[in-house]
Amino acid sequence: MPRITSVEVVDVRFPTSLTRDGSDAMNKDGDYSAAYVVLHTDDADLSGHGFTFTIGRGNDLCAAAAAQRAEPLVGRRVDELVTDLGGIYRELQSDTQLRWLGPDKGVVHLALAAVMNAVWDLAARRAGKPLWRLLSEMSPVELVDAADLRYLSDVLTRDEAIALLAAKQAGRADRIAELEASGYPCYTTSAGWLGYSDDKLRRLCEEAVAAGYKHVKLKVGADLADDIRRCGIARDVIGPGGNLMIDANQVWDVPEAIEWVRALAAFDPLWIEEPTSPDDVLGHAAIRAAVAPIGVATGEHGMNRVLFKQLFQAGAIDFCQLDAARLGSVNEILAVYLLAARFGVPVCPHAGGVGLCELVQHLSVFDYVAVSASLENRVTEFVDHLHEHFVDPCIVRDGAYLLPTAAGYSAEMHRRSLAAYTFPTGTYWASRGASESVA
Amino acid sequence: MPRITSVEVVDVRFPTSLTRDGSDAMNKDGDYSAAYVVLHTDDADLSGHGFTFTIGRGNDLCAAAAAQRAEPLVGRRVDELVTDLGGIYRELQSDTQLRWLGPDKGVVHLALAAVMNAVWDLAARRAGKPLWRLLSEMSPVELVDAADLRYLSDVLTRDEAIALLAAKQAGRADRIAELEASGYPCYTTSAGWLGYSDDKLRRLCEEAVAAGYKHVKLKVGADLADDIRRCGIARDVIGPGGNLMIDANQVWDVPEAIEWVRALAAFDPLWIEEPTSPDDVLGHAAIRAAVAPIGVATGEHGMNRVLFKQLFQAGAIDFCQLDAARLGSVNEILAVYLLAARFGVPVCPHAGGVGLCELVQHLSVFDYVAVSASLENRVTEFVDHLHEHFVDPCIVRDGAYLLPTAAGYSAEMHRRSLAAYTFPTGTYWASRGASESVA
Structure with missing residues (x-):
């Protein structure tokens, strides 16, 4: 003991x-x-x-x-x-x-x-x-007991949460087998940091496509002329069938976001990420209405489950990018996954940083196995740096996270x-x- | 220099x-x-x-x-x-x-x-x-230059903010003279802490009425039977013409808040304060719609101007209780006062704690002199403890804050x-x- x-x-x-x-x-x-x-x-x-x-x-x-x-x-x-x-x-x-x-x-x-x-x-x-398996083997009642549902009962009661999970119990083993064969799909942000030159951007986009990625994400929002040129480069490399995402990291007010995103619409972005303050539920809803069919994504600064509840209630986002180290760990993340399923919004977790990729691979697998049972419109972020500091680093092949096999949450760093x-x-x-x- | x-x-x-x-x-x-x-x-x-x-x-x-x-x-x-x-x-x-x-x-x-x-x-x-006078003598442009308007331009542009202040420039001196004579109206929370006995509650309510207060606030939310009994005592003391406020300090989910407040409606509360999570804009809007004509008040945990913008946009509150030590000081508080004026919501600042009364007296005076030019439905919190630690403590007479006269923000503590x-x-x-x- x-x-x-x-x-x-x-x-x-x-x-x-x-x-x-x-x-x-x-x-x-x-x-x-x-x-x-x-x-x-x-x-x-x-x-x-x-x-x-x-x-x-x-x-x-x-x-x-x-x-x-x-x-x-x-x-x-x-x-x-x-x-x-x-x-x-x-x-x-x-x-x-x-x-x-x-x-x-x-x-x-x-x-x-x-x-x-x-x-x-x-x-x-x-x-x-591995954590994804621990979660995937918990019963609906055990999962809901662990989830932080406080302040959520106006949209999701405990009984509704249990029913939602129970409805997806059948097929868990098949979905695990499927992901063990194929991995969980991811996209790369490594190509598009704002500080990179055009040549480096083009080379990294080419490398991403060659590595099997179907999505490429660019940082935008500092200078519109630069953004138009950089989006053109990325779209040129990935072709009309590839997915281009753009990420403004909260730099705009709501009217400016709408204007800027419309100016980039010709490059057919799948989503605009963090167009404005992460706290602005109603602002995201207004932007989403104005830039459709371009999707709105946010969540890496989503502070807690009450914010996500409102993003869903207000129809403010097309993609939920929860963060494994900002929400109150699995307990609160469970609640956000349940809310997302209740409202039919796909979760595409934020990653990168230090060790976030190591964490979110577990969450995405669990989501597919036990909550959403869907891969539609779902793709998890991957950034290729700092993995060498982890004892059980994530492994990405052909644009997909391979399922972790070691016990734990892959969070341990080398001494x-x-x-x-x-x-x-x-x-x-x-x-x-x-x-x-x-x- | x-x-x-x-x-x-x-x-x-x-x-x-x-x-x-x-x-x-x-x-x-x-x-x-x-x-x-x-x-x-x-x-x-x-x-x-x-x-x-x-x-x-x-x-x-x-x-x-x-x-x-x-x-x-x-x-x-x-x-x-x-x-x-x-x-x-x-x-x-x-x-x-x-x-x-x-x-x-x-x-x-x-x-x-x-x-x-x-x-x-x-x-x-x-x-x-004194800070209230410094602010009251700044021009509309100077005030707006100091205000943090980032992320607010979808509801309040810089030019609109300047116009709003310019429209209230006339009469500033008269309003100062008025408050110098009468003070700024306040209410007391000292009577209603949850840990006090019924006898102490009754005695403190009687003392508040005798001291000239027209409002009394009670803490609620731990036990409904207790709340019914305690509201009855308070209403009995203040009479049908007095104002009773109740404060749940975030303990309820939205459905529970509605049910509980309706059970206390017979005591005719002016407002229910902090009925649920301070982050839940849409939840407050739902509660407000369900418990009207009882007002909804929140703000002491209102984290920033973007939250208040949304509370106003959603029609979620009847009273804005901004906090002088939680918002990013006068710069962000200016923005919230401007938003409140734009939406016609009265600001009744949160106080108590340590030194909050010392700060908010300056803000309320400034609001009346230069922003709202109204005292209607406005009353500032006062809690009678810990003032002895301040060099320039607030002074309350007949239910009103007397205007501070010393230079500064009354924030200095005794060595x-x-x-x-x-x-x-x-x-x-x-x-x-x-x-x-x-x-």
Whole structure:
């Protein structure tokens, strides 16, 4: 009967701003970072790993908050936690004083995600299964017990959620077999960062097509003439049958979004991603109505389930891009998947950053197996960087994630990576001079 | 030409959980706290003071975030800051890495509020005026330049905002004179905390009526039978002509809110406050439609201007209860006042906590003088505790805030209070044992 003996929290930062990987119209100089949590137990072979993702400064705030969030876990029996994953989530989430700092948003919620991601990793390891399989083998009642349905009953009651999952129980094994053969479809963002030259953009688009991708995504929103030229290059490479997505990373007000997207309509984008403030449900609905048939996608900054509920209620989005490290871990993600199924909106999770690809592959597989039972209009983001820091990195072949087979949530980082990139004391940062600012 | 020489950030916590002052159905055991910021200058007689308000754990996170937010201020000339209060706000707000942790919400936004509140206090002191007068003497263009209008242009353009203020320029002096004679009307929450006995509730309601208050607010939402009994006591004391408000502090889902409020309708409440998640724009709209003519009020957890824009667009609220330490200081508060005026919704600021009364008195006076020019359906919260820690405490007489006369934003705390209540090293906490948990 192992117990949690201690919680280790690490502020890990990678100097991605040096190469402008990840650059877009809003986020010009991110140092991709993780507030990384390890739950140690008295069984040396059993630990839980989780994180939230940030882009540099303030990662220390998330790490400090995660340490506070995780305090009640020390001393708990692992088997009690993993048999009541809804209970421990609600206990940590409802801290009566930390709640004031959200509720359910910002640093304290990112920290909850980091800690509960580690708890879910621990649960899957204890069961000896990859997380997607652990979830896919839970009953509808077990899943709904784990889901955070608070504030959702006006559109989805507990009984409706159970019925929705029960209706998809038949065929789970077939769908698992199907994905084990084909993988889960993904698209690449690696080609289209705003900081890249036209030549690099063209070469990366060509490489993406050659690698089997049917979708390519470009960052837009800094300069319209540049965007027209860059969309032309991408469309030229992928041809009329390929899917082009564009991503503005929140730079526009609503009227400007409508005008700008219409100016790019000739390139036939599948979706415009993050056209405006991530909080603006009604703004997204107005943009969607104005730019149809171009779809509207958002969610990587979708702070919690109540925001997603309203995006669905208002008919504001065509694609739900939930984030595995911003929502309150699997507990809240389950709720968003259930809401998406209730409203018939496909979920195409946000990924990239640090380790997000490792997490979302589990979620997408689970969605197909147990919730939506559909691959229509679904494609999960993939960005090809920083995977070398993970013990069980995701594997993508022919434009699809191969199903993870190791036990857990694929969230564990190599000790050598932590030793190098812990901020500011790791070997990399210490040798640069920790106080030196990163351009 | 004074410069900012250093930033002092203090984690101040008061042990209010001991007496259950401030107890409600959601927040049962708050230790009212402030992440307190002092901007020191090389003029010993000039400094800026600001804070954000929390209820205990996590106040250290806000303090740490405030220190990061304030870093760019060190070395700046005071006169450059105070002549471009919009510019410095946008510079601090748009930190490209900290933005990821919101945007515009949670710990990093609370920290921005603390820092920019100190900048506004500094600006008012430099001008030798109370903040309400500094604002009331700014031109429409100056006010709009300071306001954060990003993401709002679908409902309020810059030109519309200027026109709205220009239309109210006439009569400013008369309205100032009027409030200098009468004060700004307020109501008291001190009577109705959930942790108080029926006898204490009755006595406090009687005292409120005797002190000249026309409004009394009760916390509800823990137990319906209790709420019926307590509303009966309050209505009995204030009589049919008094105003009774009820406040559920976010405990209900939407259907439960409607049912519960209807069960209290016989006591003729003026408003139901925070009936559900503060993020649920469409939920508040549904509740409002279902419980009319009882009004719906929310805003103390209203995270930013984009949320308030939508509350107004959706017709979700009858009363806007913005919070002076949660919104990004005067810059964002200006935007919400402009939106409220555009949609004709009265603003009744949230107060209480630590020092919120000291801040909101300035805002309410400014609203009447320069924005709404109306007192109809407007009443500002007042809670009678912790004022003794402030150098320039608010003064309430006959149910109205008297106009502050000292220069600044009334945000400065006594050094002796900081010495006692700094957490965990102040004399109070050190003598209790800093690690001892507060029930």
